[in-house]
Amino acid sequence: MKGNREKLEENALNAVQVGGLKSISFRTMAEEIGIKSSSVHYHFPDKSDLARTLIERYSEEFFRALKDISNKRWKLRSKIKAFIEIFESVAEANKLCLCGMLAAEVEQLDQSNRALLSEYFIDTEKWIVQLLNEHPDEIISDISPTALARSLLSGLEGALLLDRVVGDRQRLKAQKELYMSYFS
Amino acid sequence: MKGNREKLEENALNAVQVGGLKSISFRTMAEEIGIKSSSVHYHFPDKSDLARTLIERYSEEFFRALKDISNKRWKLRSKIKAFIEIFESVAEANKLCLCGMLAAEVEQLDQSNRALLSEYFIDTEKWIVQLLNEHPDEIISDISPTALARSLLSGLEGALLLDRVVGDRQRLKAQKELYMSYFS
DNA sequence: GTCTATATACAGATAGAC
């Protein structure tokens, strides 16, 4: 019962997480669901509009998952673990985080999409900082919550990037070991 | 006194670190130094050959810099600091590490270039591990040298990626603060 | 080593019919 717009979005999201925005075209998007490229333009006027849709869709789903973690877990350690596991599930599909991939292509994005990307990273860091501030007694470190949040998120994005090239999950595993050691 | 091949390599290296391999063409490369695209093909038969040249060139220069750090510094802390500063100088030019950028585009690379990319990351991690093993008494951590090396490198690559989008140097700064706290 | 010229393919995008 999925409409074509929905199919296009899902396929494009996956393809961009694998190969980047420049790796997809209106033609290939169309072919994959059996329509013509001009019909894709009906749903997404241009590539910038498509990118915006994907970033918004990905962000919404991501922050919904973060909210879930905040609500359904008790200990800081368990929350951080669940957060890292989101990235592990991306790695298992041999993809990057959508925003991590687009970050490499930022020069090809317009200003409004760059702003959306930046917002994704900043808001994720804010979510981590809030977590840490809610459980100050469970943190084993002198590093500030802000610095911890920034290094954790960029560390996970980098781990996805390198692990996919090397062909294992060792960097994600190392990041997990490192950051779990910060929480009792 | 630079030959055209040298000019092409330098321009391409910079352009790929900024916008990725898919953002450059034989045409634009040619125009930037005032020749025709067919002449670029004389120097680099195809894009795969160009990519290989860039990875090898970048890796050689990078590992020469690492050797320099190994030789000219005494304390582990000073060596790690110098290593991180290599990434800071890349960030200042608003670029990514060449191999970090190509890691995002790995699906568009052939097998031999993927192997070169992987080698770059693995060899860098080995260099860090060796450093750590040479100064066991200067490490303040229970994390294994291997895990530290893997998380440090992927953390720095991720920091370059995110900082460029957000438009500051905060993630690189956070990584530096975090890892410097591991060494006396 | 560099050129002109060209082959071939694919890209984003739009007009207008149904």
Add this chain to the structure above:
DNA sequence: GTCTATCTGTATATAGAC
């Protein structure tokens, strides 16, 4: 919402002259 048809630009790549 989807189609056919088309415009325009750009890509990789090669043949052959100079």
